[in-house]
Amino acid sequence: MYIPKAYKEEDWQQVEFLIKKYPLATVVTYTEDEGVIANHFPFFLKVDESTGKKYLHAHIAKVNPQIPSLKKADSVLVIFQSANTYVTPSYYPTKKETHKFVPTWDFASVHIKGQAEVLDDFDFIRTQITNLTNQQEDGREDPWKVEDAPEKYLSLKQKAIIGLKIEITGYDAKYKFEQGMSKKDIGGVIDGLAKDGLDELSELTKTSNDRYDTKKAAKSG
Numbered sequence: 001m002y003i004p005k006a007y008k009e010e011d012w013q014q015v016e017f018l019i020k021k022y023p024l025a026t027v028v029t030y031t032e033d034e035g036v037i038a039n040h041f042p043f044f045l046k047v048d049e050s051t052g053k054k055y056l057h058a059h060i061a062k063v064n065p066q067i068p069s070l071k072k073a074d075s076v077l078v079i080f081q082s083a084n085t086y087v088t089p090s091y092y093p094t095k096k097e098t099h100k101f102v103p104t105w106d107f108a109s110v111h112i113k114g115q116a117e118v119l120d121d122f123d124f125i126r127t128q129i130t131n132l133t134n135q136q137e138d139g140r141e142d143p144w145k146v147e148d149a150p151e152k153y154l155s156l157k158q159k160a161i162i163g164l165k166i167e168i169t170g171y172d173a174k175y176k177f178e179q180g181m182s183k184k185d186i187g188g189v190i191d192g193l194a195k196d197g198l199d200e201l202s203e204l205t206k207t208s209n210d211r212y213d214t215k216k217a218a219k220s221g
Contacts, residue, residue, distance in 0.1 A: 033072075175208045
């Protein structure tokens with residue numbers, strides 16, 4: 001992934017934020033026999049407290065044709081991406097003075113490299129389903145729980161899926177939210193996004209630039 005210096009995010013906490021906030025990821029595999037295959041799975045991030053190793057857990061349909069390449073590939077690529085938006089030049093206050101602006105597109109993305117393991121294990125799959133459900137139901141007034149469904153029904157549904165565990169071996173993170181622009185123009189984008197009802201992206205722009213400024217100050221100090 002191409003990452004200009006201003007957009008490079010090395011803080012693991014920001015990677016973790018993207019995985020938990022936007023858990024649906026694109027999984028890319030390649031083998032000589034099958035070529036490139038991509039699918040989309042929601043993941044739960046699991047950290048082994050005893051070893052510090054990090055894993056992505058998911059469940060997928062047993063009939064998914066990507067399973068053979070997940071078993072054979074030396075490594076897999078998992079791509080998480082935030083909400084994203086077109087940025088109009090009209091957001092920038094300086095546009096009125098110079099008109100030297102063009103549209104852009106703002107987003108955050110994490111590319112994770114890892115080793116995949118396909119697990120036909122009842123307990124692993126049930127735990128993964130429970131963890132992901134609890135994560136997504138958190139904050140709801142009346143959160144749904146896996147055990148709310150009849151066990152016989154759950155077991156029947158579970159027969160059609162298989163577990164996927166990916167050990168994270170590396171990552172690259174990109175947060176592209178106007179870093180390097182003038183304070184006035186960054187403020188214009190933050191305000192413009194909010195006025196257009198894109199509060200989530202407005203906040204991402206604000207927090208990304210706050211971190212960028214903090215890192216710049218630390219290096220200069």
